[in-house]
Amino acid sequence: MSAAGVALMLGGAGILISAGPAQAAEVSYKTECIPPSISGLPPVQGTTKVLITAPAEAKVGDEVEIVWKTVQAASKNPDVLDLGQDTVKPTGVLTVGGAAGGTVAMEGPRKNPPIPKNSPMVLPDMKGKLRLEKAGEITLTPGNYTINVSKPLSTDTKCAPKETVPVGATIKVTAGGGGTTTSGGTTSSSGTTTSGGTTTGGTTTSGGTTTGGSSNSTGGSGSGGSGGGQTAFPGKEVAVGFSCQAPGPAAITSKVTIDAKKNGGSYDLTVKTAKGVMDSPAPLPAGALKASMGIKVGGADSGTVNVTGPPNPAALKMGDPVNLPDMKGTYKPGATGKATLSPGTLTIKVTLGDSQMEIPCQVKGAVQASLELDTSKQAGGTNGGGSNPSGGGSGTPSGGSDGGNLAETGAEDDGALRALALVAGTVILLGGAVFTFTPWARLRR
Structure with a gap:
């Protein structure tokens, strides 16, 4: 030279x-x-x-x-x-x-x-x-x-x-x-170092709104189709640990509350999580991150109800705490009796233009039910027609499948689809920012 x-x-x-x-x-x-x-x-x-x-x-x-x-x-x-x-x-x-x-x-x-x-x-x-x-x-x-x-x-x-x-x-x-x-902003003899790199700006999300209600695990409206009696059923706050697939966070711990409001024979669900459940994985514009959850139905009923929240309302900087807005969906009972509602798989979806990544976070260990309802069987309910997708989640009704196995079968199919989306999303989002070799076998896993 x-x-x-x-x-x-x-x-x-x-x-x-x-x-x-x-x-x-x-x-x-x-x-x-x-x-x-x-x-x-x-x-x-x-x-x-x-x-x-x-x-x-x-x-x-x-x-x-x-x-x-x-x-x-x-x-x-x-x-x-x-x-x-x-x-x-x-x-x-x-x-x-x-x-x-x-x-x-x-x-x-x-x-x-x-x-x-x-x-x-x-x-x-x-x-x-x-x-x-x-x-x-x-x-x-x-x-x-x-x-x-x-x-x-x-x-x-x-x-x-x-x-x-x-x-x-x-x-x-x-x-x-x-x-x-x-010159240019760094320090003198003290030796302080200036870090490099640029990131897009943004503000922390304002978080989801919360509704009131005491911690009460039991509903009690009696028949699902009656017009009188109690209509609002506040759930109790339960602690949940989630294990996420890469490239998502290794683990998420959050308090989750499931509230219900009677709407005819069905129940409108509102699911709240704690603030700052995870850190933003990268600078994200408003509307790029969205969460959904599969609520597990147990007790007299079975199946999964998908609830979905709106996208982040404001831009996020890398490392900003993420407050997930309330997730909503509708539960239509498929059986008569006492049905329990518990937190299930949390899915974090990141969308940038035409590119999309879904990161499933599975529940770790046993989880308490947040809410118990006295239900009356409705036509097309969870136990009779599979998971209820009205909340905007990825599950769909299975029609004539056996009711007792619908939740398990739907979860397996959903997991496969998310795995494929994860691979595609990883390829897109990694960009060239990682100085390492990434075997395709690892991506397939």
């Missing part, structure tokens, strides 16, 4: 002057990269190769430009998705050592050629500026860097050294005094 002269900007006057010959030195270091949480993938180990270019000599008071060229990223673009042109943006941190300390924030443009699957990552050069205020030898050492991929979902992969990194460049600073500081 030729040692071209690096322009120096003198103070704020905008006068370009010649500096000492530029130097470039390639260094390599073992690196651990943390994929986005939405990917569900483990950290990946690799080797990063960096070429640091800076002027060999400068004077106190000069502001020098430093260039970070990523010769080799920690891994190739996984065999998952082709990355489009100008979708990748790197940021990083250089450590200043020697005669002075501090850090330099490095940033590259969102500019890259198309990057096919299973091919080397091509990252644009990052640049930063350092104002020199102390004489002596100044060392520049590359360190942490972050890769942001903007499409189809803005995601960050954060990479950090796993060994001592060699010095990438040295600047001989003559004359003057004072401490070395960085």
Whole structure:
């Protein structure tokens, strides 16, 4: 690589002057990269190769430009998705050592050629500026860097050294005094580092509305079709643990309450969860995340009632707590007697344009019933015609199937469909933000 002269900007006057010959030195270091949480993938180990270019000599008071060229990223673009042109943006941190300390924030443009699957990552050069205020030898050492991929979902992969990194460049600073500081917002001799990466903005969701009602597990309206008696049946709050499939959160713990309101021979259900049941897996626009749940019917009746909530009303930043709005559906009894309603599978659906991912979260362990109702059998009820889909869930009535097995059969079919959606969604949402190899066998699982 030729040692071209690096322009120096003198103070704020905008006068370009010649500096000492530029130097470039390639260094390599073992690196651990943390994929986005939405990917569900483990950290990946690799080797990063960096070429640091800076002027060999400068004077106190000069502001020098430093260039970070990523010769080799920690891994190739996984065999998952082709990355489009100008979708990748790197940021990083250089450590200043020697005669002075501090850090330099490095940033590259969102500019890259198309990057096919299973091919080397091509990252644009990052640049930063350092104002020199102390004489002596100044060392520049590359360190942490972050890769942001903007499409189809803005995601960050954060990479950090796993060994001592060699010095990438040295600047001989003559004359003057004072401490070395960085321009562009990073700190001086304290050594505070500026993290890179960009994310889309957003605000935390406002959460679902809740209805009143005391904790009461028992209904008591008697016959389902009668016009008098009690019409509102508040459920009791029960604790539920959910185990989610990747790339969803590993586990969710929430309090769940099922309330019912009599509507003719049926019951309108409202299901409430605790606030902050999970963290947003990525920056999401308003309307991108939606939850549904399969309410298990037991006791004298059987089957599943699907309840669905509205999408998130406001945009979410990555890591924001997610408050699921109330989920609603209709329960039509399929048997006469005391029927119980308990929380079942929670499904998180993420939709971005034409791309969609469904993450099923299965109930862990035994769960108490939140509500018990005195019911009267209705034509087409859960026990006589399968799961009631009126809440907008994915289950559908099974027609002439045996009533005692409908809930189990529907769950198996639904699980298969969601598994397929998970694979397709994972391929789309991972983008190229993950520096790791993702075997297709893993995606199939």
